[in-house]
Each structure stands twice: as C-alpha cells, then as structure tokens.
Amino acid sequence: MGKILQKPTGFYDKFVRKPGTYDQVTHYCPGCGHGRIHKLIAEAMQNLEIGDQTVFISPVGCSVFAYYYFDCGNIQSAHGRAPAVGTGVARSNPHAITISYQGDGDLGAIGTSEIIHAANRGERMTIIFVNNGIYGMTGGQMAPTTLPGQITSTTPYGRDAATTGLPMKMCEIISQLDAPVYVERTAVTDAKGIMKTKRAITKALKSQKEGYGFSFVEILSACPIGWKMSANDSIKRIEEEMIPYFPLKTFKDEIADRTPRPVVPVAPSQEDVLKALGHDQKEEILFKNDKKFIDDFTTQKVRIAGFGGQGVLMAGTTLGMLGMELGLDVTWLPSYGPEMRGGTANCHVVLSNKEVGSPVVESPNVLIAMNEPSLVEFEPSVTPGGLVIVNSSVVVGKCKRSDVTVLEIPMTEIADSCGLKAAANMASISAYLAFSKVIEKDQLVTLIKAKFKKKSLIEQNVAVIEAAYKYVSDHVRG
Amino acid sequence: MTNDDKDIPRVEIIPEECKGCELCVTQCPKDCLYMSDKINQFGYNVACYTGESCTGCGICFYACPEPGTIKVFKK
Numbered sequence: 005m006g007k008i009l010q011k012p013t014g015f016y017d018k019f020v021r022k023p024g025t026y027d028q029v030t031h032y033c034p035g036c037g038h039g040r041i042h043k044l045i046a047e048a049m050q051n052l053e054i055g056d057q058t059v060f061i062s063p064v065g066c067s068v069f070a071y072y073y074f075d076c077g078n079i080q081s082a083h084g085r086a087p088a089v090g091t092g093v094a095r096s097n098p099h100a101i102t103i104s105y106q107g108d109g110d111l112g113a114i115g116t117s118e119i120i121h122a123a124n125r126g127e128r129m130t131i132i133f134v135n136n137g138i139y140g141m142t143g144g145q146m147a148p149t150t151l152p153g154q155i156t157s158t159t160p161y162g163r164d165a166a167t168t169g170l171p172m173k174m175c176e177i178i179s180q181l182d183a184p185v186y187v188e189r190t191a192v193t194d195a196k197g198i199m200k201t202k203r204a205i206t207k208a209l210k211s212q213k214e215g216y217g218f219s220f221v222e223i224l225s226a227c228p229i230g231w232k233m234s235a236n237d238s239i240k241r242i243e244e245e246m247i248p249y250f251p252l253k254t255f256k257d258e259i260a261d262r263t264p265r266p267v268v269p270v271a272p273s274q275e276d277v278l279k280a281l282g283h284d285q286k287e288e289i290l291f292k293n294d295k296k297f298i299d300d301f302t303t304q305k306v307r308i309a310g311f312g313g314q315g316v317l318m319a320g321t322t323l324g325m326l327g328m329e330l331g332l333d334v335t336w337l338p339s340y341g342p343e344m345r346g347g348t349a350n351c352h353v354v355l356s357n358k359e360v361g362s363p364v365v366e367s368p369n370v371l372i373a374m375n376e377p378s379l380v381e382f383e384p385s386v387t388p389g390g391l392v393i394v395n396s397s398v399v400v401g402k403c404k405r406s407d408v409t410v411l412e413i414p415m416t417e418i419a420d421s422c423g424l425k426a427a428a429n430m431a432s433i434s435a436y437l438a439f440s441k442v443i444e445k446d447q448l449v450t451l452i453k454a455k456f457k458k459k460s461l462i463e464q465n466v467a468v469i470e471a472a473y474k475y476v477s478d479h480v481r482g
Numbered sequence: 483m484t485n486d487d488k489d490i491p492r493v494e495i496i497p498e499e500c501k502g503c504e505l506c507v508t509q510c511p512k513d514c515l516y517m518s519d520k521i522n523q524f525g526y527n528v529a530c531y532t533g534e535s536c537t538g539c540g541i542c543f544y545a546c547p548e549p550g551t552i553k554v555f556k557k
C-alpha cells in the first residue's frame with residue numbers, strides 16, 4: 005500500500021472545543037480558506053517535525069480558536085498584537101518556532117504598527133497573513149484589503165477609494181523593509197495555488213527552523229459567508245478579482261544570502277542588571293531580623309499627597325524602603341498627572357506583616373496632606389479612627405472630620421529651619437513615625453544614612469528628622 | 483472492500499465530518515466525487531466517492547477545508 009493522505013499529525017487527535025460539538029471538525033464555515041491553510045500548516049509542522057518547538061499565536065478574528073486545533077504551544081493574543089506577543093516568545097525562547105497567524109483586519113488594520121515593527125526588527129517568526137478582504141468574524145465589514153467597489157456591511161455602496169483609500173498591499177509594504185528574509189503572496193484556490201501555498205509555508209517554517217529571521221506569507225483566502233456566495237464562486241472570485249489586484253509572487257527571498265540570526269542571550273544576568281542600576285556593591289544588611297517587631301506590626305495603609313515637586317513620591321519610597329529593610333511586606337504605587345512639576349501627585353504605601361493583596365490604598369488609615377487640595381480630596385477617604393497629618397505651613401483650611409486624629413505640622417517651616425526647604429517630605433514621614441511610633445526614629449536615620457542618594461544632603465535630612473520629632477514631642481505630646 | 487482493493491487508489495470521505503462545501507467535487511480532475519442527497523448530523527449534503535477512477539492525486543484532500551474528512555489512498 006502506498007502513501008495515505010490524511011489528517012496531519014500537526015493537529016490534535018481530538019478538538020475539545022465545546023462539549024457536544026463533533027471533535028474532528030473545525031468551527032469554520034463551509035468552504036472557508038482558514039481550514040485549508042490550517043491543514044497546510046499542520047502538515048508542514050508534521051513534515052518538519054517542529055510541533056514540540058512551535059508556538060502558534062492566534063489573534064482575534066475567525067482564527068481565534070486555532071489553539072483548539074494545533075498540537076503545539078498556543079497563545080491567544082489581543083487583536084492585532086500577535087507580532088508583539090511573538091516577539092516576546094521569540095526573544096525568550098530563541099529556539100522556538102513562532103507562528104503569528106493573522107487576518108487582514110487583525111494585521112492590516114488594528115495591528116499595523118505591530119507588524120511593521122516586528123518585520124523591521126527582523127524578529128525570528130513566521131507570519132501567516134490570511135487575506136480574505138473582509139472582517140469575517142464580526143460579520144463582513146470592510147477591511148483595509150477590501151477591493152475598490154466591493155460591497156461589505158460597512159460599504160453598502162461599495163468601497164470608495166476617495167474616502168477609505170485603496171486596499172493595502174501588505175507584501176509590497178513589508179518587502180520594502182531590509183530585515184525580512186522571505187516575503188511571498190499565494191492563494192488557496194485550485195490545486196496549483198494550494199500547492200504553491202504549501203511550499204511557501206514550508207519554506208518559511210524551514211528557514212525559521214534553521215535560524216533565519218522574519219518571514220511573511222500572505223495567502224488570499226475565501227470567506228464565502230462574508231462574501232455572500234458559494235464556496236466554489238468564492239474561489240473564482242479570488243482568481244478573477246483579487247489576484248489582479250494582489251499579484252501572486254515572491255517579493256523577497258534572501259534566505260540563501262543571509263546567515264542565521266545569532267541567538268542572543270535571553271536576558272541580561274542578574275549581575276548585569278544590578279550593575280546597570282548602580283546596585284552592584286554588596287548591599288549591607290541594615291537591621292537584624294526582629295521577629296517580634298514583624299509579628300506585632302499593624303498594617304499601615306498610607307496615602308501621601310501634595311504638589312508635584314514636594315517629594316511626596318519619595319516620601320513614599322522612603323517609607324517603603326524602611327519597611328522592606330525591616331522585613332515587612334511593602335508596596336508603593338505612584339499616581340500623578342502628566343506634569344513633572346506643579347501638578348498634583350500622590351502615592352499609596354502599604355506596610356504589612358502579611359502579603360499585600362492590592363497596592364491600591366482606597367481608604368488609608370494614614371493620610372499625609374502636603375497641600376490644601378490633597379486634604380480636600382482625600383480627607384473623606386480616611387478610615388474612621390485614622391490619622392490625618394496636615395502640612396500647616398501650606399494648608400490653611402482645617403480637616404473637617406471629627407472621627408480621625410489630626411496633626412498639624414508646619415513641615416515646610418521645619419525643613420526650612422534646617423536649611424533644606426525641599427525636605428518637607430522628610431518632615432512629613434518623621435512626624436508620622438514620631439506620632440504613630442510604628443517604626444523607630446533611629447531606624448529611619450540609619451536608612452537615610454545608608455540609602456540616601458544625594459550624600460551631601462544626608463546631614464540636613466537627619467536634622468529635619470530630629471526637628472520633626474522634636475516638634476511632635478513638644479507640641480503634640482505635650 | 484476486499485484485500486485486493488488495497489492497491490487501487492481511492493478516497494474515503496467521512497460523511498459526519500463533511501460540511502457540504504462542494505470544493506472537493508469541483509476540484510477533482512477525474513469527476514469521481516459527487517454531492518449526495520444524504521444529509522448528515524450538521525444538516526449538510528455530503529460529498530461521496532463514485533467508487534471509480536480515482537487516481538489518488540490528492541487534490542480533493544487539499545481542497546477540503548476540514549482536517550481529516552477526506553482520506554486519499556495513493557497507489
């Protein structure tokens with residue numbers, strides 16, 4: 005007995021899409037080109053023996069369910085983003101064969117930017133671009149590849165080039181870039197067209213297996229349902245209407261002239277990262293692990309808010325770092341407007357002896373309001389019994405809540421008296437720690453001495469801490 | 483099918499997996515496939531082999547969008 009042509013092993017034995025659906029057929033409409041192209045890919049995966057190495061990325065579009073069919077790694081990506089997801093796959097798994105399978109709406113409309121840049125970077129991936137000239141999945145709307153005059157649900161009078169432009173020829177665009185190694189357009193029409201497509205898919209995947217970069221195979225494909233015609237008529241339509249506009253040819257084949265893309269190390273080593281960030285010196289351990297301190301710690305949910313430039317974000321990181329050095333679980337989340345200076349800024353800090361579920365502090369038990377608008381905005385959110393610390397150098401209004409403790413601290417004046425007006429943020433957290441006693445002053449000072457970036461300002465910051473503590477003990481604790 | 487038939491090229495179509503698109507029928511160069519009156523579980527008329535003159539060329543296999551509906555036994 006000779007050879008048998010049958011379901012390629014690149015497909016799963018069973019498609020477990022939905023309970024009750026027949027597990028051997030796809031979800032595609034009768035006569036859909038996607039099914040034919042799937043078969044060619046599955047066969048190429050079988051023949052090249054790459055199933056274990058392949059990551060197939062299905063985008064949004066009719067092929068969204070491709071992961072039910074291909075026996076390989078599968079990822080379903082957001083609309084148009086398959087080349088970006090594929091970049092991640094290819095970079096983190098340099099030996100993976102990455103297939104980005106995209107429709108014309110996906111690749112040519114919402115995903116135009118992703119495809120152009122992945123191509124321009126020559127990412128190691130194979131693009132299978134299914135051009136059926138229409139948005140199939142959503143019910144036959146115009147795609148960038150819809151032909152002039154073609155009637156779709158969004159072009160009921162036919163596509164008008166004057167208002168919607170002419171169909172985009174993606175092979176022509178992609179082949180202009182230097183990096184792609186192989187760009188070809190084929191059509192799944194008759195036996196000849198299908199065989200040419202099979203060769204193109206195989207060639208692209210084989211070149212990827214051998215380590216070459218970016219290949220782009222565009223396939224003109226029927227959507228009988230979207231085109232509102234029989235499967236046979238839709239094949240004729242490809243031949244008579246689409247091919248004259250989208251010529252079938254090899255636009256670029258530089259596989260023979262190139263060398264395989266070098267496999268770059270997946271990620272820089274930890275040492276390299278630490279060095280690049282300036283953390284390559286051995287970190288000294290600031291505090292001995294104090295189990296009792298951690299066990300007894302009450303979770304602090306702090307919101308620090310003020311003008312951009314008042315150092316509220318840094319006040320938050322300082323608190324966070326202090327908590328971290330003391331062995332607590334901490335989070336810090338900044339929130340600010342687009343301005344670098346002068347806008348409003350605030351941050352959320354959580355210090356806890358348990359894992360922190362969410363870094364968002366919607367109802368703080370500590371609010372530090374460095375300016376008036378911050379007090380007005382965040383005062384209502386403080387939990388009853390909480391602490392509100394107001395920078396009374398700047399804030400004229402009063403906190404209206406009667407169910408919270410209010411501390412009025414002239415933070416800016418305290419900082420100014422130590423010769424560093426900009427350190428009002430340090431006065432703010434010092435006042436907080438002085439009053440709440442959740443962390444010791446010495447520990448704050450130790451942290452500042454060890455970690456403060458601007459060494460020349462350490463002394464003044466320590467002076468601000470001392471002054472703020474003194475203010476609290478003189479004025480608040482009587 | 484008898485054992486002797488094994489060397490003769492032929493095609494098998496699983497009727498329950500056919501979607502009735504007719505692409506295989508149109509593209510078979512030997513006209514040895516036809517759409518039957520039989521209706522399958524999905525409500526499609528299914529493609530059938532006449533039982534004669536298949537050369538095992540494989541064209542119908544690739545014409546069919548379904549993964550395994552058509553099996554072609556080559557010589």
Ligand SMILES: Cc1ncc(C[n+]2csc(CCOP(=O)(O)OP(=O)(O)O)c2C)c(N)n1
Nearest residue numbers: 064065066083107108109110138139140141
């Ligand atoms: C972000 C986003 N925008 C829009 C949609 C709606 N949507 C789903 S499929 C689709 C078009 C798919 O067309 P195409 O890529 O040509 O694939 P086909 O369905 O024709 O195979 C659109 C716009 C979506 N799912 N997600």
Ligand code: SF4
Nearest residue numbers: 032033036066140227
């Ligand atoms: S709508 Fe068109 S592209 Fe989508 S499955 Fe049906 S025929 Fe195929």
Ligand code: SF4
Nearest residue numbers: 510536537539540542
């Ligand atoms: S294998 Fe060729 S000859 Fe036989 S049924 Fe299929 S298309 Fe026709």
Ligand code: SF4
Nearest residue numbers: 500501503504506546
């Ligand atoms: S091509 Fe496949 S699905 Fe279409 S009629 Fe033939 S056997 Fe049925």
